[in-house]
Amino acid sequence: MMRHDEKITPASPTGNGPAPSQNLPVQRPTLSPSIKWLSVLVVLVATAGSIPLLLDFVHASDASTGYAICSPAGKDAIYTVSNDLPQVECFSVLGNKIQSVGSLAQVKFKWYSSFLLKTILKGTPGQRWDLPIHIIPDGAIVVPGISDSHAHILEFGATQQLPLEGTKTVEETVTRVRNFVLSNSDIFIDKTRLITGGGWDHTVWPNGTLPTMQALDSDPILRGRPIVLQSKDCHALWVSSEALKPSYPLPEEIEGGVIVRDGDKKPTGVLIDNAQELLKQPKLTHDDLLRRFKVTVREAHKHGLTSIHDAGLDPMSLDFFHGQATKGPLPIRIYGMKFFNETAGYTPGIPHILLPERRLQVRSIKIFVDGALRTGGAALYEPYADNPSTSGFMRIDMAVLRDVIPKFLRDGWQVNVHAIGDRANGALLDVFESVLQGINVTALRPRLEHAQMMTKEDMARLGKLGVIASVQPTHAISDMWYAQDRLGPERIKRLYAFRSIINDGARITLGSDFPVESINPLAGFYAAITRLSFEGTSPHGPEGWFPEQRLTRGEALKGMTLDPAYASFTESELGSIEAGKLADFVVLSANIMTVPGNEIMSTKVLTTAIDGEVVYGTL
Known part of the structure; x- marks a missing residue:
């Protein structure tokens, strides 16, 4: 400049x-x-x-x-x-x-x-x-500085070690894993070294079939190595037989999850939702976590992110971030959602972590209600159109929700709940409706994380209750290619219905769910206003997939700046360029508010500043 x-x-x-x-x-x-x-x-x-x-x-x-x-x-x-x-x-x-x-x-x-x-x-x-x-x-x-209101910081760093997104077949994915091993001599020499990666997507493979551990074990380079590969939606693990050995014996069933089995009832190497927790893995070291954190921060700054809402900090991640913050200000603002352990239940008197000057705040709890649409775990009122034998499943007993949500709210915790299917969202709104009567919702600001599919009545109820919808526009343009086969021509109209949610009075905040989707927030901006693939296509043509559900550019910009600030109780300090607020801002190479939609993704970040200090680019 x-x-x-x-x-x-x-x-x-x-x-x-x-x-x-x-x-x-x-x-x-x-x-x-x-x-x-x-x-x-x-x-x-x-x-x-x-x-x-x-x-x-x-x-x-x-x-x-x-x-x-x-x-x-x-x-x-x-x-x-x-x-x-x-x-x-x-x-x-x-x-x-x-x-x-x-x-x-x-x-x-x-x-x-x-x-x-x-x-x-x-x-x-x-x-x-x-x-x-x-x-x-x-x-x-x-x-203003851009926020991602739903992401996974350390998980993103982990997937960047071996990214698998974009592969078109099981064989191509296995080849990518093999080439990774061959190109890293320390991993190639040590067959006991755990290999992790993520981003595989079976919905784009022929016939949409799930992978098996046999596909990994049959490769002479990979045979006998512990391999754990996270799915694109982070709701499934694909593992080698060597990686699964420490977890035997596996239970026949697990509530809220699936151990995928073959015709002989033997595990195939895919664990879905709660079944992922059965896998015993080596404990990560501090250096492992720090390396992952640095990878994510570097990419976040490069793409204009100044704040991230981490959607589900397990005890290890929470301890790591807290420890880093005690040493000095974190390199990026983190609003953490503490992971709710259903087994441990509710513990009264847990203190918030409020270190705004160190850029870390943890005052919300993250609860999972159902699975994901991509892996067939989203809880629906009616069976899946492409698999009538199931309507998905709830990952938690509703009695537990009715018990713990009022207690967390009473203790001053923001309650953020993962809910994707219409049945999951409806059940959760039932709970919120019962506990929010006569309560100052503005002081509590409960959130639906994803809020992907709701009945029209529940969209209206969402706005009436004042519950925030934390949505991810890039999910819409990823799922639009297979979603109608999964839901049918009528239910599909209520999937990712962002405009309807806003029109019914609800407040939305935008995120990416990275590493599920791109860390680049401009991808979410583009998806929200166009509902087109990055190639400019959609199942409904060049006007976009259900174009009536598009957001305006002003709504999209607010959804990734001021609305995330509101959703994290920091709107008086962040989210807009106003006198007295903290000096977080981003300089973009092009005017995303006016350029044609197909030019948005070529826009570059020239400068990212946090607290007035340049952390990427120059002034």
């Missing part, structure tokens, strides 16, 4: 001649009390309406910690996501906060006013009040 250093040299304290030379002894101002307070009055009158904020900045850091970001001349290229000033020319940053927002003249006035007040009130001698101004490139825009 271009940088212009705007400098002002204040008059001497007596008003006669230039300011004292930097090489000469500095004298304190000798204003009489009456003149001093008259000057204060003039500045305060001129800045009426922002006096408290201005006084805050009087006591803030000095000018060396500040700068301004501005649009090219004659343009308002900063999208604030604020109703008062939706687009502006400039904003200034002082310390870790946004000082002012508006035109260049307004930003300069606020900047110099704060330092003039500091000089008058504190007697600070004639310091230089430089305001570095960074002009963004022509065609670029600035948006």
Whole structure:
């Protein structure tokens, strides 16, 4: 970016001649009390309406910690996501906060006013009040720091070791695993080394059949190695026989899950939903976790993410993040959802982890109600169209939900519940409706994680209750190719019905569920406003899959900035570019609010800043 250093040299304290030379002894101002307070009055009158904020900045850091970001001349290229000033020319940053927002003249006035007040009130001698101004490139825009309201941080780092998404057959997937082993000498030499990867998707393979451990065991390079491969939706594990050995004997059945078996009732090597918990794996080391974390943070910053809501921190992950935060501020803001262990049940008095200055907050609980549509575990009212023998399953006893949800809410925990099928969402809304009567929902902000499919009556009930719908638009364009076969032509109309949810008064917040989908938040923005594949196609043609359910660009931007802030109780500090909020912002190479839809995914992140500090790119 271009940088212009705007400098002002204040008059001497007596008003006669230039300011004292930097090489000469500095004298304190000798204003009489009456003149001093008259000057204060003039500045305060001129800045009426922002006096408290201005006084805050009087006591803030000095000018060396500040700068301004501005649009090219004659343009308002900063999208604030604020109703008062939706687009502006400039904003200034002082310390870790946004000082002012508006035109260049307004930003300069606020900047110099704060330092003039500091000089008058504190007697600070004639310091230089430089305001570095960074002009963004022509065609670029600035948006608030982007949040992903539903993702899995360490899991993403794990899948990047061996990504399997995009393979078209079982054989191609096995080949990718084999090539990974052959290209890593330390893994090739040590046959006991656990091999992990993720992203396989059987729905795009011929006949949509699930893989088997035989496919891994029959390869001479992979035979005898422990291999654990996570499915694209993270609701199934495909394992080798060597990886499954420590978990024997397996139970015949497991509630809320499936051990896939062959015609002889023998396990095939695929474990679905709660059955995944049966697999015994080596304990991860701190270095393993740190390596995964660094991979995710690097990719997050690269794509403009400044905050992530981690949807289900198990004790190991929670301890890791807490430990990292005690050493210093995390490199990205994390809003953690504590994983609910049904076996352990409800434990009263568990304290929240609130370390905003260390960028970690854990004040919500994550509960699973059902499985996923892709693997046939989403709980439906009617059987699956392509498998009438099942209507999915609930992963938790409803009696447990009715017992623990009121207790968590009473203890001040936000309750976030994974619910995908219409039966799962309906059952959960029944519980919320029974416990939210007469309660300040705004103070609790319960969330439906995914909210993929609901009856029309439940969509209306969602808005009436004030429950937040945490949705993932990229799931829609991934599932649109197989979903009608699975649900039939009528039920499909209620899948990913984002516009209907908003029209019924509910608040939505956007995420990706990475590593299930791309970590790039622009993919979610694109999917929300187009409902097209990245190639520009859909089962319903170039207008998009059920185009009446598209979001506007303004709704999509708000859904990945201010709405996630609201969903994490941080809307007073994050989510928009407004004076007094923390200085999280992103510079994009193109104007995603106006460019044709097919140009959105070619947009690059030029700068990602957290607390005013650049963590990716440059200013």
